[in-house]
Amino acid sequence: MNTAKNTHTIGIDLGDKSHETCTLNAEGEIIERTTLLNNQPELIRFSKANRGATLIMEAGCHSPWISRLFNQRGHKVVVANPRKVRAIYQTDNKNDERDALLLARIGRFDRNLLYGIEHKSEAHQRALKIIEARDALVTARVKLVNHVRGSLKSLGIFLPSGCSTEAFARKATEHLEAADYALVAPVIESIGHLSELIKSEDKHIDTMIAEDYPVAQKLLTIPGVGPITALSFVLIIGSPDRFATARDVGPFLGLVPGRDQSGDVDKPMRITKAGNRMMRRLLVSCAQYTLGHFGPPSALKEAGERKANSGAKIAKKKAVVMTARKLAVMMLALWKDPNSEYEPFPGKSSQQQAIAA
DSSP states (O other): OGGGGOEEEEEOOOSSEEEEEEETTTOOOOOEEEEESSSSSHHHHHHHHHHTOOOEESSSSSSSHHHHHHTTTTTTEEEEEETHHHHTOOSSSSSHHHHHHHHHHHHHHOOOGGGOBOOOHHHHHHHHHHHHHHHHHHHHHHHHHHHHHEEEEEEEOOOOTTTOOHHHHHHHHHHHHHHHHHHHHHHHHHHHHHHHHHHHHHHHHHHHHHTTOTTHHHHHHHHTOOOOHHHHHHHHHGGGGSSGGGGGHHTTOOBOOEEEETTEEEEEEOOOOOOHHHHHHHHHHHHHHHHHHHHHOOHHHHHHHHHSSSTTTTHHHHHHHHHHHHHHHHHHHHHHHTTOOOOSTTTTTTHHHHHOO
């Protein structure tokens, strides 16, 4: 085996059906370009022919399983953050071959410029797919409920308001006349079936927490954090040790403002919205509960209320984002310290906590 291969850097532009590769030697010269079919035998053959080479690819649909395959075969694999590698997607002459070349050159020059990301294990990825499947079912149910309400409203038929989506099918069936029900019967029946499927997924998730991810049970002690949010947090973060401090989780989840500073100008920016979109949405939902009427008293709630009452036009929105970020930090801190417990008012005695609550 030619040991010179160990100094090669290979950029791989991943596609759905095929991948373009560009191999650079130690001097930065292009020594090979190839097109690979998107299947395991082809990728294994490529790995054998380039044993020991460093592989650079962008994060995408296929990068989790492909990066795991190459890692298992002894390659150094860097998965670039596509939000950071603007030289690729903002070029005026973009094509797959050029993308592979740019990945290889950036990876050879300074891998830190790729802002490499760490994919979850296959077990975590599979578990997260169960939560994502449930989320897709909930989204479909909401759309169907809105369809039924809108369709009947155009005929002057109004369904009771305040009905939960879980009970919608039953309530609609009881409320509608036979002729009216017949207009939307298939949709209402589909809503009922989706509700049953969602209940089944909820039970599956509860079982996963109890048997496979017990740390999520600790996160459930925080008011407003349910099984979906707790398990999603554990699966998406992967390990609490990936962050030096609990505060680092805020930027990872895109819950901190971006920055555009130059000279004396420091523009106010919106949150970056980096990281997992579903996790960010779940945390925002928990924050809204915390700040709402049913949220129990806590230091977190008081901080959010102070922010919301600061007088700024968008103070309430900022308060929700701030609370979501603090909630993520709290969850990670509880995870990091196995001896810690949730305290609504940290630093106060048990008696003081009871009085404050």
